[in-house]
Amino acid sequence: MTILPSPQQLRYLVALADLGHFGRAAAACAVTQSTLSAGIIALERQLDAAILERGPGKRPVFTPLGLELVRRARAALSALAAVAETAAAARDPLSGPLRLGVIPTIGPFLLPRLMPALRQAFPRLQLWLREDLTERLAEDLAAGRLDLLLLALPALLPEAEVVRVAEDPFIVALPQGHRLAAAPAVPLAALGAERLLLLEDGHCLRDHALAACSLPGAGETFAATSLHTLVQMVAGGLGVTLLPRLAVEGGVLAGANVALRPLETPQGRGLGLAWRARSPRAAEFRNMVPAVAAAIAAPVSAPVESERSLEAPAEGNPPPPRAVPSLSIS
Incomplete structure (x- = not known):
């Protein structure tokens, strides 16, 4: 059985791509930097895929696969938000x-x-x-x-x-x-x-x-x-x-x-x-x-x-x- 990424992991991924900085991405997600970094590492292990290039630079550099995963993560989060929005729109x-x-x-x-x-x-x-x-x-x-x-x-x-x-x-x-x-x-x-x-x-x-x-x-x-x-x-x-x-x-x-x-x-x-x-x-x-x-x-x-x-x-x-x-x- 395939273990799916959690919405929180996808949020970490998208925030890191948008802000280009671990500290700012962590602040945007209201977590510590170590929590966000651990979440990205866990996602890589879970998917058995390299999302970020590992090197001396401090700015995150996404692999080609990582960029594709960011794109799909955006779509997934948008679809999840639509579920809640649909219910809210029906109520009021x-x-x-x-x-x-x-x-x-x-x-x-x-x-x-x-x-x-x-x-x-x-x-x-x-x-x-x-x-x-x-x-x-x-x-x-x-x-x-x-x-x-x-x-x-x-x-x-x-x-x-x-x-x-x-x-x-x-x-x-x-x-x-x-x-x-x-x-x-x-x-x-x-x-x-x-x-x-x-x-x-x-x-x-x-x-x-x-x-x-x-x-x-x-x-x-x-x-x-x-x-x-x-x-x-x-x-x-x-x-x-x-x-x-x-x-x-x-x-x-x-x-x-x-x-x-x-x-x-x-x-x-x-x-x-x-x-x-x-x-x-x-x-x-x-x-x-x-x-x-x-x-x-x-x-x-x-x-x-x-x-x-x-x-x-x-x-x-x-x-x-x-x-x-x-x-x-x-």
Whole structure:
């Protein structure tokens, strides 16, 4: 009879692979380092397989077989968690902990109005938030470290169910007095001649903006780490950028002296929810879609931009935008 690894042994294995350090892995598993090391050694003996390379280095180095066992251990732990989640969902849908991942170009601008809406709609739900780039959030979702993602579309999410909940059009941000600010709308072709300011590599908004403008990834572009930095670069006359309307509504302008114009040919990104296709809570997440869509569509409580900044300018003079109030989570 084959003796199966215990869930605890699999947790030790995955924690060691994730953290790359025996001490940190032991702390994550709430055991001593000697207990974790003994558990890994016992697992090797039990499986009659070398999981780690033995050498002078302090960092654990997994054998090829060890890496495959880590992959299968993740799947096994995810399946075990699904057993408990299925029972919990049947007892009390949309309650208990829910680990939500959100990208930086959505979180700060939507969460201030989304969180209160979700608390009101699902009072027994306990939301734990993680903000990160799409690629890492997708890895965490696949590994079972996150339950649900709120992200921009299109996005590569294998083995995930994705529901589009809203559209988020792009708005052109220009320095005050820029020649394009004199027009009621900006042609896409005109952006090809401008110094286009973008987020650095890794942010999906960069790819979405380049795709909207039909521009290649290389060329005369300048990268920033956040939308707030992009806005300040535009206000300083360094170039132009594309901002999601969600961010404008959420206060990304923060009083910066920039002009806003719509694109002559509307372009944008989608906003969507994603979860593992085989998640036992998939039906719950589908039931959350209307509440999330309503929160995105809800009007903000204060003016979000100059009333005329997206309309035709007055004769001869582009209108100065008003300051945009920023929001905060209470």
